[in-house]
Amino acid sequence: MRYSGSKDRFAKDIIPFITRNLTDDKVYIEPFCGGCNLLSKIEHNKKWGNDKNEFVISMWKAIKDNKWLPQENITKRRYEYLKKVSKLPISTKDKLLLAAEIGYVGNACSYGSAWFNGYAKYNKKRKEDHIKEAYNNLLKQIENFKNIQGTIFTSCDYDKMEYPPPHKCVIYCDSVI
Numbered sequence: 001m002r003y004s005g006s007k008d009r010f011a012k013d014i015i016p017f018i019t020r021n022l023t024d025d026k027v028y029i030e031p032f033c034g035g036c037n038l039l040s041k042i043e044h045n046k047k048w049g050n051d052k053n054e055f056v057i058s059m060w061k062a063i064k065d066n067k068w069l070p071q072e073n074i075t076k077r078r079y080e081y082l083k084k085v086s087k088l089p090i091s092t093k094d095k096l097l098l099a100a101e102i103g104y105v106g107n108a109c110s111y112g113s114a115w116f117n118g119y120a121k122y123n124k125k126r127k128e129d130h131i132k133e134a135y136n137n138l139l140k141q142i143e144n145f146k147n148i149q150g151t152i153f154t155s156c157d158y159d160k161m162e163y164p165p166p167h168k169c170v171i172y173c174d175s176v177i
Helices: 008-019 054-064 076-085 093-108 130-144
Strands: 027-030 047-050 151-154 169-171
Touching: 047 054, 054 093, 054 151, 076 093, 093 130
Parallel strands: 027 047, 027 169, 047 151
Antiparallel strands: none
C-alpha cells in the first residue's frame, strides 16, 4: 500500500536480515507495520502487525476477514468527508468498515501518501492517476500477502505491546518520527 515512509523498495535487501533467525517457533513482529509493505512479504506462519494508527489497523483487519476492499475511485468529496470523520471517535463495531475506508484513504489517496495530506488527484502533465495506482497497488499486495490469515493486527503504542521473550520472536522496528 502507498504509505509514507514505506520501505517496500528496500524489501529485497531487508527481508534476508529479518528471516535469518526466524524459525517456526518464533513470532515475527512489526510494531510499526503501517502499510504492511514488509510484513506482507515475510513468509511465516506467525506474524504480528501493530500500528498506532487505529484506522490503518482497522483496514488490515477488515481485509483479513474478507469484509472489505477499497472502492476503485475515491472522489475528492469522499476524501474530504472521510478526513472530517477521521477526527471523530469511531469505536462501535458497526463502524468498522468506515474505519477501514478511512485507513485506506487517509494514506493511499493522499498526496505523498502522508495522512490526509491533500487529495492525490490525477496529474494531467504526467498522465498519472494516483487514486487508481493506489487501488491497483493495494489489490496486488493483498493478492500476494504471505499468510495474512496467520497475522494478528493490533493498534497501540509500541511500548504498550506485550512482547514475547526475546528468544521467541524476531522484531523489525522502523518508524518515521
